[in-house]
Amino acid sequence: MFDLIGNAAITSLGFFWKAGWAFVLGYFISSMIQAFIPQTKMVKYMGNAKLKSVGLSTFFGAISSSCSFAALAAGKSLFKKGAHFIPTLAFLFASTNLVIELGILIYIFLGWQFVIAEIIGGIILIFVTWGLVKLTYPKKLVEEARENVQDDHMEEDFDWKEKIKTKEGWLQVGHEFVMNWQMVWKEITIGFTLAGMMATFISDQTWKSFFLVEQQDGFLKVLENAVVGPLVAMLTFIGSMGNIPIATILASSGVAFAGIMAFIYSDLVVPPIVAVHKKYYGLKTALYIAGTFYLSILITSIGIHYGFKALGVLPDSANSIMEHNPFQINYTFWLNVVFIFVAMFALFLNKKFKQLHSHQHMMHMHEGDSKLKTIITYLCIAYLCFGLFVHWI
Numbered sequence: 001m002f003d004l005i006g007n008a009a010i011t012s013l014g015f016f017w018k019a020g021w022a023f024v025l026g027y028f029i030s031s032m033i034q035a036f037i038p039q040t041k042m043v044k045y046m047g048n049a050k051l052k053s054v055g056l057s058t059f060f061g062a063i064s065s066s067c068s069f070a071a072l073a074a075g076k077s078l079f080k081k082g083a084h085f086i087p088t089l090a091f092l093f094a095s096t097n098l099v100i101e102l103g104i105l106i107y108i109f110l111g112w113q114f115v116i117a118e119i120i121g122g123i124i125l126i127f128v129t130w131g132l133v134k135l136t137y138p139k140k141l142v143e144e145a146r147e148n149v150q151d152d153h154m155e156e157d158f159d160w161k162e163k164i165k166t167k168e169g170w171l172q173v174g175h176e177f178v179m180n181w182q183m184v185w186k187e188i189t190i191g192f193t194l195a196g197m198m199a200t201f202i203s204d205q206t207w208k209s210f211f212l213v214e215q216q217d218g219f220l221k222v223l224e225n226a227v228v229g230p231l232v233a234m235l236t237f238i239g240s241m242g243n244i245p246i247a248t249i250l251a252s253s254g255v256a257f258a259g260i261m262a263f264i265y266s267d268l269v270v271p272p273i274v275a276v277h278k279k280y281y282g283l284k285t286a287l288y289i290a291g292t293f294y295l296s297i298l299i300t301s302i303g304i305h306y307g308f309k310a311l312g313v314l315p316d317s318a319n320s321i322m323e324h325n326p327f328q329i330n331y332t333f334w335l336n337v338v339f340i341f342v343a344m345f346a347l348f349l350n351k352k353f354k355q356l357h358s359h360q361h362m363m364h365m366h367e368g369d370s371k372l373k374t375i376i377t378y379l380c381i382a383y384l385c386f387g388l389f390v391h392w393i
């Protein structure tokens with residue numbers, strides 16, 4: 001038993017070691033975008049449900065934060081300021097599924113086919129959602145949701161060309177970097193710990209039974225995998241960044257491509273996200289959003305599965321991340337060394353930013369955070385420490 005606990009801890013840390021540099025790179029780029037692109041300019045392009053508006057909303061989301069809860073807060077602000085309901089949904093999905101850091105992570109853990117599927121499938125999913133909302137447009141719910149949303153502060157307008165030349169602008173990059181990590185480190189810790197535990201304690205046969213892996217290939221099997229994928233995501237209750245290592249385990253167990261993509265797409269239908277939407281827009285609207293995304297996920301994941309199959313690029317499995325010792329001195333080691341210095345530079349910028357704004361109260365609990373999540377996070381850290389201890393002895 002102790003050997004298994006030790007192996008699970010090493011596997012979790014191995015997962016994170018492989019992805020550490022990608023997190024720093026992705027969040028540093030995301031922090032630059034957040035510091036130098038004002039949200040106020042986005043709203044005027046999101047006022048209707050036309051192609052240009054939906055397309056630009058998708059682009060705005062893709063260059064935004066990958067933290068689901070930060071995306072919810074930004075989406076709420078844009079919606080309150082006048083963004084149309086459909087572009088708001090496009091922004092929400094793109095800001096959690098089409099961001100740079102997620103693409104890098106998917107490439108490391110799953111391979112290039114999954115990156116292409118995430119991008120193409122994500123765009124398709126947004127347009128499927130657009131069509132579903134057009135067909136079922138809940139005008140009364142949307143009006144009630146807009147009335148229910150509380151007004152809040154949105155950053156003032158500025159010229160990014162001028163701001164990028166200022167010391168204050170770059171100090172804000174460091175601050176945004178730290179704030180991003182404060183919003184996601186708990187989900188990442190829980191997700192990577194769960195991934196190591198699942199890889200060690202749950203047999204391939206369990207996943208194969210759950211996803212009908214040994215059944216004859218066919219549409220019903222693909223449909224079942226697409227239906228079950230989001231349900232598994234709901235059980236893990238963590239966002240897309242923390243779910244990628246778990247997606248690797250599913251892929252290596254033989255789960256269909258549609259099921260894996262459905263699992264990855266599902267961070268906006270997990271219970272904590274629905275709870276935040278309920279707080280923002282009301283219960284009926286929150287359930288409508290979750291239901292619409294779930295149906296869009298099913299349609300898109302099945303479509304992307306058969307599209308890749310027709311093109312002959314359907315992946316057989318994920319990258320074998322833990323097949324060899326992940327702590328070797330190779331390109332991952334040197335990338336992690338480089339980006340440790342990048343992270344230290346960002347921390348230095350944040351320190352200077354806080355000194356400059358010492359009169360302001362900078363810390364606050366973000367949406368989706370809770371005492372329960374904090375307790376689970378520290379239990380995961382204690383588990384990893386104990387696992388390392390028993391592994392070494």
